[in-house]
Amino acid sequence: MNNHYEESKGLHVNYSLICDRIEKNSKVLDLGCGNGYLLKLLKDTKNIKGNGIEISQDKVIECLEKGLSVIQGNIDEGLKQFVDKSYDYVILNQTLQSTYNPDYVLEEMIRVGKKCIVSFPNFAYWRVRFYYFLKGNMPKSRVLPFEWYNTPNIHLLTIKDFFEFTKKRNINILEGIYTTRANVRKGIRYSRFSNFFAEEAIFFISGD
Numbered sequence: 001m002n003n004h005y006e007e008s009k010g011l012h013v014n015y016s017l018i019c020d021r022i023e024k025n026s027k028v029l030d031l032g033c034g035n036g037y038l039l040k041l042l043k044d045t046k047n048i049k050g051n052g053i054e055i056s057q058d059k060v061i062e063c064l065e066k067g068l069s070v071i072q073g074n075i076d077e078g079l080k081q082f083v084d085k086s087y088d089y090v091i092l093n094q095t096l097q098s099t100y101n102p103d104y105v106l107e108e109m110i111r112v113g114k115k116c117i118v119s120f121p122n123f124a125y126w127r128v129r130f131y132y133f134l135k136g137n138m139p140k141s142r143v144l145p146f147e148w149y150n151t152p153n154i155h156l157l158t159i160k161d162f163f164e165f166t167k168k169r170n171i172n173i174l175e176g177i178y179t180t181r182a183n184v185r186k187g188i189r190y191s192r193f194s195n196f197f198a199e200e201a202i203f204f205i206s207g208d
Contacts, residue, residue: 014119014202015041017177017184018093021117021204022046026088029053029112031075031105032095036063043068053079076100079108091117094143098152103165110171110207119202122178124158124195142181143200159201163190166205177202 015038022028024046030039033052036059042048052070054060063070075092076099090113092105097120099105109116121143122128131139138148146152157165159178166173178185178198185194194201 014093014177014179014200017179017202018091018117018119019045021175022048022089025049027086028089028091029079029082029087030091030093031079031109032092032098033059033063033068033070035059036066036068036070038091038093039063039068039070040066075105075108078104079112082112084111085114087113089113089115089117093117093119094121096120097155097157099155102155102157103169106165106171107169110205114206115174116205117202118162118205119200120157120162121153122159122195122198122201123156124160125199126196127199141199159195159198160190162201162203166203170207172206172208173203174206175204 018038019041022042026046026048028042028048028050030050030052033039033054036052039050039052043050050069052063052068053073053075054063054070055072055074057072060070060072090109092109096102096105096118106118127141128139131137140146144153173188176187178194179200180198185198187194
């Protein structure tokens with residue numbers, strides 16, 4: 001495995017969980033693709049035809065240097081350049097909480113993708129709750145390493161919030177994966193246990 005995969009492993013342990021569920025030779029759109037680690041991994045291991053959108057010019061350049069097809073753009077403005085169901089998978093990995101219009105972004109994802117993958121840090125995780133209670137500060141952790149004044153996370157949500165949102169919008173949850181540093185749990189129904197003990201969540205969804 002290339003060095004950049006190893007470097008990213010500690011930051012995004014969900015990469016393998018996402019890759020395992022994407023079929024070979026699929027057409028994939030990665031929103032907020034960052035340095036292109038996940039897109040490159042999918043290209044090398046699943047032979048996908050992949051595209052990405054990233055707002056940072058520097059990160060777009062890094063993606064292009066990896067040989068990836070990535071354009072600079074703001075996903076909060078929608079995906080008007082893509083027709084309905086033009087991708088097998090649309091991915092939003094650890095980016096939902098940093099969008100200004102998360103409801104619109106999800107709506108556009110479901111329009112463009114046959115299946116969509118959304119992951120985010122769970123702000124109902126027990127360590128986050130106790131951090132507030134015991135320290136009285138905004139929490140910091142492996143997946144939340146930022147200070148309150150420089151965090152990109154502007155729409156904080158929990159697993160319960162996401163279930164309630166999908167129910168209101170008639171979005172189908174095909175699979176839910178809940179991770180901690182040591183465990184991975186699965187389920188398609190809301191669970192208080194997962195909402196309390198999961199550090200991150202990955203949802204596979206569709207609009208059909």
